Amino acid sequence: MKIELNKNLKKKPDFNDLGFGRYFTDHMYMVNYAENKGWFDERIVPYQSFTMDPATLVFHYSQTIFEGLKAYKDKENNIRLFRPSANFARLNDSANRCCIPKIDEKAALNGLTELLKIEKDWIPNLPGTSLYIRPTIIATDAVLGVRASSTYLFYIILSPVGAYYKNGFAPGKILIEDFYTRASSGGTGEYKMGANYAISLKASEKAKAQNFDQVLWLDGKEKKYIEEVGAMNIFFIIDNEVITPKLHGSILPGITRDSVIKLLKDFGYKVTERQISVDELYEAIKNKKLNESFGTGTAAVISPVGWFKYKDTEFAINGGKIGEVSKKLYNTLTGIQYGTAADKFNWSVIVK
Numbered sequence: 001m002k003i004e005l006n007k008n009l010k011k012k013p014d015f016n017d018l019g020f021g022r023y024f025t026d027h028m029y030m031v032n033y034a035e036n037k038g039w040f041d042e043r044i045v046p047y048q049s050f051t052m053d054p055a056t057l058v059f060h061y062s063q064t065i066f067e068g069l070k071a072y073k074d075k076e077n078n079i080r081l082f083r084p085s086a087n088f089a090r091l092n093d094s095a096n097r098c099c100i101p102k103i104d105e106k107a108a109l110n111g112l113t114e115l116l117k118i119e120k121d122w123i124p125n126l127p128g129t130s131l132y133i134r135p136t137i138i139a140t141d142a143v144l145g146v147r148a149s150s151t152y153l154f155y156i157i158l159s160p161v162g163a164y165y166k167n168g169f170a171p172g173k174i175l176i177e178d179f180y181t182r183a184s185s186g187g188t189g190e191y192k193m194g195a196n197y198a199i200s201l202k203a204s205e206k207a208k209a210q211n212f213d214q215v216l217w218l219d220g221k222e223k224k225y226i227e228e229v230g231a232m233n234i235f236f237i238i239d240n241e242v243i244t245p246k247l248h249g250s251i252l253p254g255i256t257r258d259s260v261i262k263l264l265k266d267f268g269y270k271v272t273e274r275q276i277s278v279d280e281l282y283e284a285i286k287n288k289k290l291n292e293s294f295g296t297g298t299a300a301v302i303s304p305v306g307w308f309k310y311k312d313t314e315f316a317i318n319g320g321k322i323g324e325v326s327k328k329l330y331n332t333l334t335g336i337q338y339g340t341a342a343d344k345f346n347w348s349v350i351v352k
């Protein structure tokens with residue numbers, strides 16, 4: 001791999017005030033694809049803008065996919081990743097769905113490793129902070145015909161991010177969307193494709209206008225069954241049974257979701273992956289059987305739900321307070337990610 005170091009290093013931002021995705025490091029990883037060459041010219045170069053023809057396919061037909069994972073700095077100053085192979089495997093699943101050629105997962109992880117070693121000083125070490133990693137693939141043919149591109153660019157950029165919970169671990173307000181839908185059977189809901197997020201914006205704005213933090217999506221056919229939250233999978237604890245919607249094609253298979261299911265089973269909980277309707281959820285709320293609900297995703301790790309609203313009815317969950325299980329999961333997962341808790345499943349990978 002070619003490495004071109006940046007001679008004009010940026011001034012680092014205040015690690016106490018990072019927010020999310022506002023700052024980018026000095027270097028990026030890139031590799032090109034052409035039909036007759038495969039993936040070629042793998043390189044690490046100074047972080048830079050792209051110049052592209054206005055007809056480039058990605059701008060018109062959204063042939064683009066991405067991933068999201070984080071690098072953490074532990075007490076010994078090691079760089080740690082959390083199940084990174086799962087992200088590159090999922091990137092290839094997304095690629096397959098929209099006719100992007102498969103990447104070499106090992107080479108990509110190796111490229112990321114080299115990039116992280118160069119950018120080590122950009123990994124913040126304050127509690128809850130991390131370096132967010134965004135692998136992205138875009139279609140780069142300049143042509144207006146609707147077809148799969150014959151050339152692509154795969155790149156990885158890095159952004160130091162602040163603690164998701166700046167004022168402490170806090171419950172959120174979730175609006176159950178009863179009109180717009182995000183995905184349907186046979187569609188693209190289970191892939192991290194750019195197009196999925198464009199179509200989610202309208203509902204997010206509607207929720208924000210009502211002072212809610214996130215949207216909970218229902219199934220695209222009957223608008224009856226619960227799917228997931230904006231960029232998180234959702235869990236409910238009803239009568240001591242942990243329930244999460246099963247993966248049936250329109251829900252993103254979260255790596256945090258999978259980790260939480262494995263941890264909960266390990267803690268001794270009964271975990272069921274099945275369909276759950278809004279009616280069942282509201283029945284459980286009415287009968288005071290819904291003990292907890294939380295979202296799972298790389299950004300927030302665990303996001304406890306304090307309130308749900310569906311049509312005109314709003315309910316507090318667990319009195320709007322964080323539940324025991326949410327707290328335990330958050331502490332365990334972040335402990336594994338930062339290398340302070342036992343890692344029975346070998347999820348935390350030290351970058352060497």
Ligand SMILES: *Cc1c(COP(=O)(O)O)cnc(C)c1O
Pocket residue numbers: 068192228229230231232233252253254255256257296297298299
């Ligand atoms: C990324 C994402 C998730 C969470 O996946 P993780 O691998 O846990 O970060 C859930 N839902 C959607 C729609 C997502 O884009």
